[in-house]
Amino acid sequence: MKKKILNSQFSILNSLLLFLAISLGFTSCGDDDDVKLPDITVSFSTDKMGIDPTAQSADVTLNLSRAASSAVEVKLNYTATEVSYETDFTTAPAPVGNEITVTIPAGQTSASVKVNKKEGLYDGTEKIVFAILSANNSVVLGDKKELTLSFGAIVSEGSSMTLQGRVGDVATANIVYVDFSQNTQKAVDRKSWTLGFYCGDKFRVFLNPAYKMAAAATSKTDINAVTVTDAASAPRLVAGMGAGLMIALENVDDLTGDINKTAFAEVAANAGDNKVYIIAFEDNNSKFEDYYKVKVTRKGDGYSVQYGKLGGGEIKTADVAKDAAYTMVALSFTDNTISTPEPQKWDIQWAYSTGLTTSGGEQVAYFMQDYVSLNTLDGTQAAEVVMPEPSGSLDEMGKAAHYAGYFNNYNASNLSGVSFSPARDLIGSNWRRTANMNGETLPLGVKAERFYLIKDSDGNVYKLRFIKAGIDKEGGVRGLPEIEYKIIK
DSSP, X not given: OHHHHHHHHHHHHHHHHHHHHHHHHHHHTSXXXXXXXXXXXXXXXXXXEEOOTTOSEEEEEEEESXXXXXXXXXXXXXXXXXXXXXXXXXXXXXXXXXXXXXEEOTTOOEEEEEEEEOSSOOOSOOEEEEEEEEEXXXXXXXXXXXXXXXXXXXXXXXXXXXXXOOBTTBTTOEEEEEETTTTEEEEEETTSOSEEEEOSSSOOEEEOGGGOOEEEEOSOSOGGXXXXXXXXXXXXXXXXXXXXXXXXXXXXXXTTOOGGGOSSOOOOSSGGGOOOEEEEOTTSOSSGGGSEEEEEEEETTEEEEEEEETTOSOOXXXXXXXXXXXXXXXXXXXTTEEEXXXXXXXXXXXXXXXXXXXXXXXXXXXXXXXXXXXOGGGTOEEEEEEOOOOSSOOXXXXXXXXXXXHHHHOOGGGGTTOOOBOOTXXXXXXXXXXXXXXXXXXXXXXXXXXXXXXXXXXXXXXEEEEEEOOOTTSOSBTTBOEEEEEEEO
């Protein structure tokens, strides 16, 4: 009897294995075998851009629709009108004849040609037209195959962009600055600088909001007298989870952009009145010994910065001069370098950044992805438009079409009564939804029912909507948000 039962068990097992094998065979020979990912395309980030008269360079950016597993070489040519290479401009990479080869590294989605303008007088009629000729690795040409770069400021009628915040697998790698009127974006490694120094008529110090950073003043003015003990008694500078573990708003720069409410007090004329600060940021916040101590004083019309780790070692000194062409000049503690990461002109910034949340019943600083800030210090303002819901019963596609139509038809007559705000955080994270709260079942990703009005420092008004955020099922790639904007006349 036992033998029969055993044979029966083997028979059932063999039948199951045969069924599984047949099922797998059918699956492997079915239609799914023919399903392929869409072609990787390469395009310029826009079709028209300009070099502002005060700027000395511009980045002509190429974007892939998604990253490739190996490097992509893209060949361009250019045609110059009223300007000539070497005499009026150069490029990096340099051309061979009138052809330029740009390499987009494996795992990345963008690379740029830097056009450097020589000193001289330009009428604004000078231009360079770049055209994509070919790309290797089976990459096909996208919809923006040609770009015109004007040697003068333009006022864009509008365009669409994919912001290049992602590098490889890191969705939060870059800060991306966008200038609507010039159709330009500039992507900068978000960890490339630590502190910024204001170039205007005040002496203010900025934290890098994209570096998960906080600062607290000590009671001491001698940097050598500040030790790990001072950090232990300082306010909490590292964000955690749960009530009481977030960072107090006084330890980050004012989220609305008020220059008089930075974490650092204004740098006093008398060096002895300036306190030593303790700062922690993403790559040095695991233990007190790795925190930095910093003292900033004035030096002429600029700044002198002393900084070093709390755990001991060399105290470095850097002199930072103001540059009137920029809002701020930045210093990196990790690389000991001075740079100007922001472009001379920009309207909005997308980044992993310092935002606002509620913890334990109080408002505190919180670090989040996809945060959009205004260039408040340069005069940029904005307003949010929440569109009326469509009447009748529509599916998500129908609602999306309704909102797109409302956006497209919004014009100058609708601006009457609009109140523009100078608050840096007016957009913030309000443009997308990453989770439903309080039992809601709303779609995740871009909030299709709203768009934004952006008034730049020249008074141009653009309507801006976000198309994809790469969240949940909406499509797109996280870290490569897609936007559309149009001027309102």
